[in-house]
Amino acid sequence: MSGQTDMVLVDDNGIRIDGRTADQHRPIKIEAGVLSNADGSAYVEIGKNKVLAAVYGPRECHPRHLQNPSKAIIQCKYNMEAFSVSDRKRPGPDRRSVEISKITAEALEKVVLTELYPRASIDVYIEIMQANAGTRCAGLTAASVALADAGIPMRDIIPAIAAGKADGHVLLDLNKEEDNYGEADVPMAIIPSTDEIVLLQMDGNMTREEFDRAVSMGVAACHEVYELQKDALKRRYTAKEKEDDSDE
Amino acid sequence: MSGQTDMVLVDDNGIRIDGRTADQHRPIKIEAGVLSNADGSAYVEIGKNKVLAAVYGPRECHPRHLQNPSKAIIQCKYNMEAFSVSDRKRPGPDRRSVEISKITAEALEKVVLTELYPRASIDVYIEIMQANAGTRCAGLTAASVALADAGIPMRDIIPAIAAGKADGHVLLDLNKEEDNYGEADVPMAIIPSTDEIVLLQMDGNMTREEFDRAVSMGVAACHEVYELQKDALKRRYTAKEKEDDSDE
Amino acid sequence: MSGQTDMVLVDDNGIRIDGRTADQHRPIKIEAGVLSNADGSAYVEIGKNKVLAAVYGPRECHPRHLQNPSKAIIQCKYNMEAFSVSDRKRPGPDRRSVEISKITAEALEKVVLTELYPRASIDVYIEIMQANAGTRCAGLTAASVALADAGIPMRDIIPAIAAGKADGHVLLDLNKEEDNYGEADVPMAIIPSTDEIVLLQMDGNMTREEFDRAVSMGVAACHEVYELQKDALKRRYTAKEKEDDSDE
Amino acid sequence: MSNPMLSEIRRDHIMNLLADGKRIDGRGTSDLRSITFETGLVESADGSARVKIGKTDVIAGVKIVPGTPFPDTPDSGVLTTGAELIPMAHATFESGPPGEDAIELARVVDRGIRESKMVDVSKLCVTPGEKVWMCFIDIYAYDYDGNLFDAANLAAVLALRTAVVPGEQYGLGENTPLPVTCTPISVTAAKIGNTLILDPNFDEEQISCSRLTVTTDDEGNFRAMQKGGKGSITLDELRQCLDMAVEKGREIRAIIG
Amino acid sequence: MSNPMLSEIRRDHIMNLLADGKRIDGRGTSDLRSITFETGLVESADGSARVKIGKTDVIAGVKIVPGTPFPDTPDSGVLTTGAELIPMAHATFESGPPGEDAIELARVVDRGIRESKMVDVSKLCVTPGEKVWMCFIDIYAYDYDGNLFDAANLAAVLALRTAVVPGEQYGLGENTPLPVTCTPISVTAAKIGNTLILDPNFDEEQISCSRLTVTTDDEGNFRAMQKGGKGSITLDELRQCLDMAVEKGREIRAIIG
């Protein structure tokens, strides 16, 4: 967060450069079951972010020394494709993607019934096709849907979104300009049934009051994302039933 | 292949810059059994290419997960030494050497009786001491002889050579200038007893007719290389017998 | 060793730039038992060198293929911290640290009763906090004390120090200027009870007579370092007894 | 794949069908699966295309950035092709740097593009000897059901055909279409027993012994070839592959327009 | 740790104590362990500090060297933070390049320093667009008994506060103190069962399900946060963590002066 710009990010009417109000998220599109080989998959667009998630598992855990005798482990790889950002990204994991992979896997642990699959691995792959601020939340949102699509038993589905601050305003779901020139970013993910937080990061500069507002805004928006996740899964099940019918 | 040069690569009499006609290969020297520790070895010179090949095996396969319960696997490492080329080559495998190692191992699979050695590994090491266009063919030619020298049962020995095109002429066994400034290169390897192709690559620009001519030329030359491979092995066996006699 | 300087490293009275005579070592401080988790540890200062050593083991040996069925293996990692030298050192092992790790482990082998712990590993970690010529000797000196502090049975404790040559004089324990602009460096380590050499390197330019003098000087100084090592261990044992008493 | 007996049965089934000139998915031996594609889907790329051949699903993105030319070609742009067989695409693919399969894939695609001179690198010079455009083609497999070679080639070629040199982004003049001269198309055959088939799917690839990829240019001339696999091909089979590469290359060119 | 039964017993013991608001080392749930520190101990560094929180022992060293600025911030110095969990510090730490734990640690410390604008990078420019000061913070753990986040943050902050820009060494003017604007302090809470504790030790970390690190600036505003662990935290627990981060941040600032 640079927090330094002459750019007006929010106008006098509280309208943002992409026409949104403070508490509006960008257009979201979620599709479940988009790949053939993966046990589950999902595609998510949030604004200009384009993200694919795939799930394999529960399956045998490699390398073996990572096996947990009492439950499955969740392994996540978040990967930015070389052409997903303005400057070409060198292939392979960097420190940022290692951190995001770690907190994404941790966020999913609380809802997946890992205790049903001792010694197994549940592998989550997130590919960022196009990045435009908010890829970690888009990735986790997609991963949740992909896990459900894979038929893996879960306590709930996890939605994720960021709140933040730009031009002195607390805003939902920062776009790239707001992220680059704004003052703070707060990506978060919750368990909708309890509002428990499973992912939370913050960077920038926020007073207590601003932060509280950002969290409220984010929690509310997570519930909206949650509805879209469920919709996508319903469409997927309907489509599957049709397939099954036509197979008879 | 740049295909762009003012250099005359073939003169009006069809003679190439090193004095050869279109269907002549460079001078070839093959020697079997040139190393002590390896189970089999060979040294090959084709023009200015200088290549060593060594074979270890059949031996225990590491890493274990590569073992095949029904046959031996062939593992090949093709390595250009740092001083073998005009600009110093950084040590370690690059993408080119990984590809050549792969297609060399695949070319050998068809003739080695791998089914005799379940779970084993047959390891082929090719070192390029000096490179001058044609190292992959020289390496495969040497590897074949080294396998035979190691006493590994084979259906046949594999000779390899390249054909190509330069100055508009279809030519056998391009030298470095022809390779750099010519129009096409077609490395190939065959099983001499059946003329089956086990290695084939092509890059550049060739009409169907030119390509057919290149393949015919290459197949014919492979048979010449084959004779030299057999000669080298005969000399090796004779020398071994003498050694054995003198040991008595 | 550059051996080229206009700097006067030894004055007409045989006094060095830091005030020492030819056969004096820099001030040495040794402390045993400075860390909590490690099974044994030591801190050593020699002049401006600051070095920590820690020992874990005997413990299970990873990776398994390194296990020796008849004795423990000693594994050593010598590591220069990024800020320990004038120019920032890139993290991770370089060729120099690999070599030092190897000869340090080899030097310790002769005194540790590895035969008591078949299949085990004794792991020695040396961290260079600040480097000022002589870190390998400081590291080995510290590692010896850390091994003793870990209660690992040893035939003897190993002291190490360097001798060398600068401005044409054979000198003990070169400082950084003497090392940079001097003519030779001879790091060594001995078993004090027998004066056997367990570590010896030399680089620079020395006549036989100079080298013999350097070795004599080094051996004598090793005995001095040895006394300091034993003192440190005595203080450590006394402190431990007090701890035990106060625990009752 | 994990159950050897099942795979044995599947193998026999495929072989028996092939003996009658039939394939498990109903195709004839020289039929291609349906090819669909979308270009321009990645706005952050300077060119992009996603190609599906049957269930095989591949994306290619092109990034074009200013850089330093190679000393021996001071007036030429630079072309680089990478491919990753990411674990998303198949249960057998592993994380980590590209292995030999991914490297071979990238290099064969690269060869077809480079040797056909599809990209006119002579027009990618900004300042001779100092600054040229570097064109990075990055390919990712999302779903693997055989024949990655042709899918990756097609995705890369379509991404290049729709790519734009981003002059404005770097203050180097206007945005201009990437100068492209032709459309190299690869056609891959696999040999199962003694039968040649085109566009093998995953099951067919598993039991095939040899593979031949042939890349032709707009005139039907040959620009790149790669034999793969642990088997051989006869000279007669080679001729068939060449015939089919020309014919099917023409078909595919018609599909992509 | 290696004996599962022992660790089970230990776990129950810790949980039972916590049910009464007590901890195994006698602290209350929001008590910190004793904090000691030493600065300037590494003369070869341009700034250094060794911090002990209880038995957790961490060193941070700062090296400041001339380098090239990033193209998009031609007038700004560069800040880089690395951390290594070397095997010296704990029997479970392994040799090799930093793993995900070390990377997360370095990035959270980096974020607190960067986002609080502690180092005034605008004053680290030598020649705009050409030469700026690069500030490398390297952190090593010597002894690990929990709460590396706060120990590493504190060591890095103290090393920076005492760092000197070595102008003379590079012929770039006088040596000057590194321009520092504030003191970001992180406070880490762990959740065990439904109890929040501050400054967890190793045993407590082993059985905690969630972790929250909150970094405040001198005004008590938030500059960085990181939730870790495989559990969740409620909104109410979040509020408690924020309260404690502000309060304990003030206490720690008082300790380091």
Added chain:
Amino acid sequence: MSNPMLSEIRRDHIMNLLADGKRIDGRGTSDLRSITFETGLVESADGSARVKIGKTDVIAGVKIVPGTPFPDTPDSGVLTTGAELIPMAHATFESGPPGEDAIELARVVDRGIRESKMVDVSKLCVTPGEKVWMCFIDIYAYDYDGNLFDAANLAAVLALRTAVVPGEQYGLGENTPLPVTCTPISVTAAKIGNTLILDPNFDEEQISCSRLTVTTDDEGNFRAMQKGGKGSITLDELRQCLDMAVEKGREIRAIIG
């Protein structure tokens, strides 16, 4: 080696012979094996030599290319030595980046060459502070039957003595011989039980406890030493090694001329 009983018997056999001052290959304790060499065999190198000591077979090649000097030695050429123990040379050598044995080998050879000032790097400056000649020595073992140190040193030294600075290739003047001042020769002793032997073969190395490599210059002065192995050497043994290094160094210099 794989059969422990056989290797036990072999070990006893070698020890018993040594007790009588004899060696398995018939040599006396201070006899070297036959040394043969060929120089200039690699035309693509700027200098090359292949050396055989008994069955040990090593190649060294020198490449000399223009590059940037180190900031602290702006007028000096740069010398770099690498060694690879490739799996071709012995069944126990593995593929991959150089391990600790290869690194030690390269560094000991490098030290002898560097410290003897064999290559006059002051004459390898093209433009002070900007362009100097970088001299890369790369060593590969083809066959390993003990004493790689002396074979590698000899190959590197012979390659350097016959090397040419390729001025013409880079438009930097005429080709000139690499400026070489002396011939550093290393002599390696191994200690088996309490016996010192020179030029150990593979079997002898396997059962030796200590190794000492001593590199002398033309005057018989010492330029580099390296003790290796898990055993010790006495001060008396050290003296014997030094005597032999001088004497055998002279012999080897006579052999290579």
